Amino acid sequence: MNRTDEILAIIIILALVLLPFGVVFVLFPGHTYYVKTGEPLRQAAQNAGLEIVNTTPVQWPFPGATGGNIYVLEDSSGNTLTVQTQTFDSVQSRDAAIQAFSSQTVGKGRPVGTILVHGQELIYIPVDQTGNLMRIATELKKMENSMAGL
Amino acid sequence: MSEETGTDRKTGMSPPKILGVFALAMINVAAVLSIRNYPSMAMFGWSCIGWYIIGTVLFLIPLSLAAAELATMLSDKGGGVYAWCREAFGEKGGFVAIFCEWSNNLVWFPTVLAFIAATLAYAISPVLQTNSLYLFVVMMIAFWGTTTIAYFGENVSTKFQNVGVILGSIIPSVLIIILGVWWFVSGATVVLPPFTLDQIVPTFNLATLPFFATEILLFAGMEMSGFHALETKNPKSDYPKAIAISAIIIFLCTVLATLAIAFVIPANDLSLAAGVMQALQYFFDAANIPWAVAPMAVLITIGGVVSLAAWLIGPAKGLGVVAVEGNLPPVFNRTNKYGSPVAVLLIQAGIGTFISLLYIFLPSVNQAYWILSAITVELLCIVYFTIFAAVIKLRYSKPDAPRPFKIPGGITGIWIIGGMGAFGVMFSFLVGLMPTGEFTAGETVSYVLGILIGTFLLAVPPLIFLKMKKPGWVEKEGGE
Numbered sequence: 001m002n003r004t005d006e007i008l009a010i011i012i013i014l015a016l017v018l019l020p021f022g023v024v025f026v027l028f029p030g031h032t033y034y035v036k037t038g039e040p041l042r043q044a045a046q047n048a049g050l051e052i053v054n055t056t057p058v059q060w061p062f063p064g065a066t067g068g069n070i071y072v073l074e075d076s077s078g079n080t081l082t083v084q085t086q087t088f089d090s091v092q093s094r095d096a097a098i099q100a101f102s103s104q105t106v107g108k109g110r111p112v113g114t115i116l117v118h119g120q121e122l123i124y125i126p127v128d129q130t131g132n133l134m135r136i137a138t139e140l141k142k143m144e145n146s147m148a149g150l
Numbered sequence: 151m152s153e154e155t156g157t158d159r160k161t162g163m164s165p166p167k168i169l170g171v172f173a174l175a176m177i178n179v180a181a182v183l184s185i186r187n188y189p190s191m192a193m194f195g196w197s198c199i200g201w202y203i204i205g206t207v208l209f210l211i212p213l214s215l216a217a218a219e220l221a222t223m224l225s226d227k228g229g230g231v232y233a234w235c236r237e238a239f240g241e242k243g244g245f246v247a248i249f250c251e252w253s254n255n256l257v258w259f260p261t262v263l264a265f266i267a268a269t270l271a272y273a274i275s276p277v278l279q280t281n282s283l284y285l286f287v288v289m290m291i292a293f294w295g296t297t298t299i300a301y302f303g304e305n306v307s308t309k310f311q312n313v314g315v316i317l318g319s320i321i322p323s324v325l326i327i328i329l330g331v332w333w334f335v336s337g338a339t340v341v342l343p344p345f346t347l348d349q350i351v352p353t354f355n356l357a358t359l360p361f362f363a364t365e366i367l368l369f370a371g372m373e374m375s376g377f378h379a380l381e382t383k384n385p386k387s388d389y390p391k392a393i394a395i396s397a398i399i400i401f402l403c404t405v406l407a408t409l410a411i412a413f414v415i416p417a418n419d420l421s422l423a424a425g426v427m428q429a430l431q432y433f434f435d436a437a438n439i440p441w442a443v444a445p446m447a448v449l450i451t452i453g454g455v456v457s458l459a460a461w462l463i464g465p466a467k468g469l470g471v472v473a474v475e476g477n478l479p480p481v482f483n484r485t486n487k488y489g490s491p492v493a494v495l496l497i498q499a500g501i502g503t504f505i506s507l508l509y510i511f512l513p514s515v516n517q518a519y520w521i522l523s524a525i526t527v528e529l530l531c532i533v534y535f536t537i538f539a540a541v542i543k544l545r546y547s548k549p550d551a552p553r554p555f556k557i558p559g560g561i562t563g564i565w566i567i568g569g570m571g572a573f574g575v576m577f578s579f580l581v582g583l584m585p586t587g588e589f590t591a592g593e594t595v596s597y598v599l600g601i602l603i604g605t606f607l608l609a610v611p612p613l614i615f616l617k618m619k620k621p622g623w624v625e626k627e628g629g630e
Contacts, residue, residue, distance in 0.1 A: 006479055006480065006481040009478075009479035009481060009482075009615075009618075010481060010497070012611070012614065013497070013611055014501065016607050016608070016610065016611050016614075017253060017256060017501055017607070017608060017611070018501070018504070018505075019607050020257075020522075020525060020603065020604030020605075020607045020608055021505060021508060021522070023600060023603055023604065024518045024521045024522060024525075024600050024604060025508065025512065025518050027518075027521075027596045027599075027600050028517035028518045028521065028593075028596070028600070029518075030512065058418075060428075061276075061428045061431065062276075062279070062428070063276055063277040063279055063280045064280055070418055082417075082418065084418070092280050092282070093280045096279050096280035096282075096285075098519075099264055099268075099285075099509070099510070099519075100264075100268050100279060102261060102264070102519040102520075102523070103186075103261045103262070103264040103265040103268060104186055104189075104190060104265070104426060105186070105258075105261055105364075105523060106186075106187050106190050106191065106364050106365070106368055107182075107184065107187060107364065107367055107368040107369070107370055108254070108258050108367060108370050108371075108526055108527070108530060109363060109364025109365075109367050109368070109523060109526070109527050110360075110361070110364045110520065110523045110524070110527070111190065111523075112190040112191070112193055112194075112361070113193070114586055126193050126417065126418075126420070127193055127194065127358075128357045128358075129353040129355065129357055129358055130357060131355065131356055131357040133357065133586070134589075134590070134591070137589070137590055138590045138591070141590050
């Protein structure tokens with residue numbers, strides 16, 4: 001095998017290994033940062049037919065976090081879901097929080113819970129055992145698209 | 151390495167036999183035991199016990215037993231997972247298995263590196279967590295530093311791992327457990343409700359199923375010591391002991407430390423978006439020892455680095471054996487005077503650096519991270535399914551081969567143990583394809599396609615290289 005073949009082999013392996021990252025980042029680009037209006041989670045929950053049965057303020061101990069709420073949501077079957085929101089003062093601090101969450105994996109798998117992004121706000125759903133997360137995510141996506149002018 | 155003698159094909163010399171039971175056990179503990187799991191799992195309250203039992207029965211026990219049987223049966227062959235799966239399924243099966251074990255790391259490295267950098271920031275100044283440059287610099291120091299340790303061979307990396315795993319994984323775990331016991335004994339308020347048996351049963355529904363894949367693979371890495379077969383003093387007797395010791399340490403530390411945190415911190419305060427260290431801050435504040443946070447951050451950083459080292463070194467050694475056997479182009483077949491697969495390590499470090507750059511400097515790609523972590527899970531499922539299939543197949547294809555450790559129960563026993571493991575990872579592979587709630591119905595197709603394409607591309611290179619294989623690859627002289 002000559003030098004050209006060796007370089008070709010490295011290019012093949014790099015292309016095959018890096019391609020998935022390119023595909024994923026193109027399919028799912030980042031979220032736009034914008035200043036939220038009102039309480040997006042409250043609005044999304046109501047649109048999804050969920051009732052907010054309790055709200056308490058919460059402050060995440062994370063640089064740039066400026067406060068949010070813990071919402072207890074209830075669906076028509078009486079299942080409850082606890083959701084936390086937190087607003088961030090800059091795109092850097094918001095993205096750093098997303099990275100911190102993404103790095104909190106269990107073993108080599110995924111983190112526990114889910115983060116939804118809505119402009120400057122992160123919405124954290126620790127453990128969804130009700131299936132209502134998708135309903136909220138769908139409503140938030142609609143709101144995000146309209147806010148971002150998409 | 152020569153298949154039959156375990157000697158280095160190029161030098162004709164055997165690697166130094168420096169690893170004993172303790173060192174082998176610590177390699178597994180370094181790969182599997184992680185403090186960042188504890189607060190995450192504590193959010194489940196008592197049902198974390200149920201999740202741990204599922205992971206233990208469907209994965210930890212089967213993998214430990216399979217690894218013990220395969221490692222002792224093939225103790226004279228280098229390459230760990232590669233040697234085991236090649237013995238059962240030929241070069242193609244072995245190569246695909248080891249490549250998946252190696253390539254899943256490339257996806258995982260940025261997340262563990264980011265964890266290391268963010269945790270260290272907590273010991274210096276938490277605000278550094280939002281500084282991309284700081285994160286990248288620390289990530290690269292950890293990554294290239296660990297690669298450098300791997301460069302200096304088994305002797306140096308073993309000493310590093312032995313000390314590191316005790317300091318960074320076992321001591322912090324024991325401290326958390328002691329604090330939990332103290333909390334309980336001192337009569338302080340336990341935030342968990344009174345224990346009842348039904349509370350340990352996890353909730354299973356469509357919403358929780360995707361987490362099942364993560365939970366099953368919580369104990370991934372128990373096979374890691376197998377990559378060090380040729381450097382082991384008495385592999386036939388040491389492997390089973392080391393695997394048993396590591397499995398017990400991992401299980402006890404994980405379950406007890408998780409419960410200790412669950413006793414003290416209300417689930418709502420375990421906001422993972424704010425990180426493991428913040429959860430521990432709450433824990434230490436509640437125990438009136440807030441000063442312990444910074445030293446703990448340093449210890450957990452060390453734990454993260456040794457975990458990185460275990461995963462960085464083991465599969466690279468396996469891939470190095472593949473290269474030495476002529477299944478990869480000669481450019482990969484370069485070992486240094488310490489016996490380290492230096493070419494594989496450098497290529498790995500280069501790719502890891504590039505992906506870490508994307509991870510840190512691309513704008514918030516929350517869903518992309520999610521898909522990449524799903525790809526990691528899928529690749530690991532391929533590896534472990536192949537291992538479980540191999541341990542079963544070898545009982546038929548090589549029934550009389552000496553097995554210093556044998557899974558008890560004969561053919562029935564091997565089918566029960568191997569079958570449980572194979573079922574667990576197969577099920578994990580399938581539920582790993584299920585989108586979590588953050589993906590809307592319209593994004594589901596992109597999600598599944600993204601995972602399948604990504605998994606395929608990261609698993610397929612061995613088949614290409616075996617097609618390209620030339621007789622000259624095996625004769626290429628390397629070394630530095």
